[in-house]
Amino acid sequence: MQLLVRVVDKVSADRVKNLILTKRGDVIAVKDDGETWGLQELLNPEWQIISVANLPVAQAQALLTPELPPQGKPTAPVAKRFFRVDLDALGIAPLDAKGTPPPRTATFDKDQLVVPDGSALPIPIAAATSQKPATVDPSVIGPSGDVIGPT
Amino acid sequence: MSTWKIGASNSPVTMDFSTIQAWEDACPADITATGTNEIYIGECYDQGDLAGFTISGTTTDSTHYLWLRTATGASFRDNAGVRTNPLFPDNTKGVYLTASNNYGGVFNITSNYTRLSYLQMVQGGAATAIGFNNGGHIVDSCIVKGASTPILGASTWDFTMINCLLITGNTFGSANGASCGHLFNCTIVDPSAGGITGLLGSNYGATRDHHNCAVFGYGTMVSGTNGGTSDYGATDTSTGVEGAHTLSGLTFSSQFVSSTNDFRAVATGGLKAGTPDPTNAPVDITGQARDATTPYIGVWEVAPTVPTAGHIIFRNEAYV
Secondary structure, eight states: OEEEEEOSOOOOSSHHHHHHSOOTTOEEEEEOTTOOOOHHHHHOTTEEEEEEETOOHHHHHHTTOOOOOOTTOTTSOOOSOSEEEOTTTTTOOOOOTTOOOOOSEEEEEHHHHOOOOOOSOSSSOOSSEEEOOOOOOTTBOSTTOOBOSOO | OEEEEEOSSOSSSOOSBSSHHHHHHTSOSBOSTTTTOSOEEEEEOSSSOEEOEEEOSOBOBTTBOEEEEEOTTOSGGGSTTTTTSOSSOOTTSSOEEEEOOSSSOSEEEOSTTOEEESOEEEEOSSSOSEEEOSSOEEEESOEEEOSSOSEEEOSSSOEEEESOEEEOOOBTBOOOSEESEEEESOEEEOTTSOEEEEEEOOGGGOOEEEESOEEESEEEEEOSOBOSOOBSOEESOSSSOOSBTOBOSOOGGGTEEETTTEEEEOTTSSOOOOOOOTTTOSBOTTSOBOOSSSOOSSSOOOOOOOOOTTOOOOOOOOOO
16 A cells, blocks of 8 residues: 655644644555556655555545544534554655655555554554554633634 | 646546645645745546545635635536536536545645635545535535535634535435535435434524525524524425525425435425525536526526427518
8 A cells, every 4th residue: 555644744833723634654545556646646745655565445545534523512623533653653754854755655564654553443453553642622711611803 | 826736546646635635734834924825726527436534733814815715627517528427426427526534524624714626525424415514615516415414504703605516425424414514506415304303503603604505404594593594495304494585395306306315495496585695606616697586595506498499480670
């Protein structure tokens, strides 16, 4: 499988929107081996395509799972991705000081990417993937969950 | 304004993005005047089915927004046989987006003012097909089919749907049609005729209103708060009927070419009972001009009958 992975954080000056945007290690898209990418997907320095041998399609697609809003709060901000790939563990650096991206492609085996952890996931993936901490809405403070200002 | 090509394959046109999600992720974080100051457009090509997506986190406003639409000639409405093809999702006749997730909406729209145009979107999983949050969204001339509820709005804001065909599925049990929003000339149907409610309102504070909309196959036409002045509807049920001039108790199977897989209106039904809306819906889902006096309710305008060639009209006039 091929994973299109963000290697640098996408940031917003808006603190709530910043929580939603994808961050380093988030998988943007997945494709089968041999499928082609678009020009921008190949050239954008904020992404890298990682080939992962022996990774089942279902496990790759699970990496696209979004964070779900808390029960009863469907309008709460949530991150686009519930999991991330630990790029540091794979030795994939972010852009260097000159903005030079890492090599456009890198190949790993599933066993390098995934280490069993048995956590309660919808699909028994996971590995050098990890579940991210839940997004905390900055407009909500205190245990009551009361919202400050308009939502 | 920036416009990007999106398609699942690189032939015959080379794409900028092979996935909608990558197009969305490449969007600058702020496209308002304080940022890149643009309308960020993705044009989908009919080169293989595309997958679901989430559009969220971008700073937008009413004149700077994301717009996902079809490229010229790539929509079902551009198909040469659009007036004779069944009005139903078909991935051989235009850009076709599909997903099968069981969580959230598979086409999630959160960035304010996002627009979707001329797409076919089909969800095979249990979740809502399109999930809206925040507001100002406009969906124009799209076909949306869910295995369950096709549209869910969850916000104190709103969205607008114009000339959209919304199809409820019952794969996971009885479901609803649309939740919240302002609907103009839409057709909302459950082909199983076992749907719960056609149009819901008051979902997490949001409301809904409908104008010239056909709602068929549900036990209840609407429920919840009417957020506007709904009018000129048509439905087969007698429960929850709402809006001035709304027709109720019509026979589902008599209004369309097929009540299971072709929702083009027929002239022999009762849908020619709408009111002109030149602002929102001067044409139907295919671009057919609507009758200026009594247009059809729903997405489809039956074309006026053209006199058969060969008739000669003699007029008693003299010319000097």
